[in-house]
Amino acid sequence: MSEVRYDGKTVVVTGGGGSLGRAYCLLFASRGANVVVNDLGGSFSGEGASKSAADKVVDEIVEMGGKAVASYESVSTMEGAEKTMQVAKDAFGSVHMLINNAGILRDVSFAKMTEDDWDKIMEVHLRGAFCMTKAAWPFFREQSYGRVILTASAAGIYGNFGQTNYSAAKLGLYGMGQTLAHEGKKYNINTNVIAPVARSRMTETVMPPPLLEKLRPEAVAPLVGWLCAEESKESGSLFEVGAGRFFKLGWIRTNGYKSEAEGGVASLEELRDNWKTVTDFTDAKMVRNIQESTMAFMR
Ligand code: NAI
Known part of the structure; x- marks a missing residue:
């Protein structure tokens, strides 16, 4: 059986120092990809910054004999996004895959939600994915090859108490992905959207430990990996994924x-x-x- 591999290809994983992001980075690296681990390293509600989140994952990859560099830029500005692409270009020559995964939470009922709670969520999830994808797009078009993943959430698809901001941003990403899939088609740029379920600092406050134990982020990574494979023709699709289950939605x-x-x-x-x-x-x-x-x- 032939292996799915990414030799010679470079992936940028935003929020690559977090739970799901790390799992993606390790899978890509284990199959030969050059990995740019992008992480601002702030708190789960978006305060502060630290290089250690990205550095830890870079060290892990290098230790296992893989190729990785860090980017500490926020996804939320065009300048930061372009710097991250430059890091990829300087280290590896180009970018072939972009995993828009960085995220924060500002959960609060709509009655109590402030403008800042709304704006911060839009900034990281929606604007973040816009800036990063916009900065990667010229590489993808020029080389007629690109793979984009956008990270939605069941909270966006179905709604969830206390998450009007997050739900709006997450389903906004779905719409963005639909149109990107159309626009990228003739350039061999596939865009897909995933709604994952996995244990992380985001879910550990809302799910009981025995359940969390079973929700390994590594169980989400194969879907992201496959959608980014050269052989995969899938584009413009939405998936729910977690605990070894993979569903396509329509x-x-x-x-x-x-x-x-x-x-x-x-x-x-x-x-x-x-x-x-x-x-x-x-x-x-x-x-x-x-x-x-x-x-x-x-x-
Ligand atoms: P996590 O908190 O472990 O990872 C998120 C990472 O994004 C963190 O390392 C954080 O430092 C980074 N980040 C935050 N703001 C950033 C910015 N402006 N620029 C660069 N990096 C930034 O959480 P998790 O669970 O791994 O989440 C990953 C993605 O999956 C998020 O988009 C989240 O909304 C989404 N998601 C996760 C679910 C789950 O069950 N864990 C459910 C549905 C969606």
């Missing part, structure tokens, strides 16, 4: 209700009286792209 749409009123302008009462039909998921169908979505309105 949108389903009810068969809906069609008003026969002039110009399609239903009365409020007509809509009220047919609400069951609008919301009935019996025989719902999957909608795969914007063409399939729009078709229903054109018919």
Whole structure:
């Protein structure tokens, strides 16, 4: 059986010093990739900075005979993102894969959420992924090769108490990934979105220790690794992953209700009286792209 390998390829892993990020870095390094471990090294709510988060993982990789360098820049500024790409270029010549994984939490009910709680989450997750991907994109286009991972969350897909900011940012990344997949297609740039579950300082406050024990970050890494493999053609997809389980998600749409009123302008009462039909998921169908979505309105 042939091995999946990344010899000659360079991966930038943001938040590479954290729980999931480290697992990705070690897997990529073990299969021959050059690894740029990017981590600001602050607290889980985004305060402070430290070089040790990235350095530890670089040391681990070097000890196992792999190739790695550190970047301590925040993902949240264009300047920082470009510096990280420069670190990759100086050390290894280019960038082929970008794992947008850096993240923080500012959990608080919406009633108590401050503007700062909202902005900080957008800054790291959404703006962070924008800046990093924007800085990597020219490399990908020029070499007609790129692999991008964006990290969403079940909190974004389904919602979760106390996480309006985080949910918004995480599902924003899903939308970003959908369009990047379209725009990257002709340049062989694949973009996929994952919603992982793993133990980390982010989950240890909300899950009991026996459960956490089973949620190894290493169990998420194979999905990220495979989506970044040269052989993988997957792009524009969303996955849930954790504890050895791998799921692809999609949108389903009810068969809906069609008003026969002039110009399609239903009365409020007509809509009220047919609400069951609008919301009935019996025989719902999957909608795969914007063409399939729009078709229903054109018919
Ligand atoms: P973690 O806290 O162990 O790792 C996150 C890393 O990102 C930390 O090392 C942190 O220093 C770094 N970071 C934070 N802000 C940064 C910035 N501005 N620039 C560069 N680095 C920065 O947490 P974990 O769990 O490994 O999270 C990784 C990603 O997975 C995050 O995006 C998180 O939202 C997401 N996620 C994790 C889940 C889980 O079950 N662990 C569930 C759903 C999503």
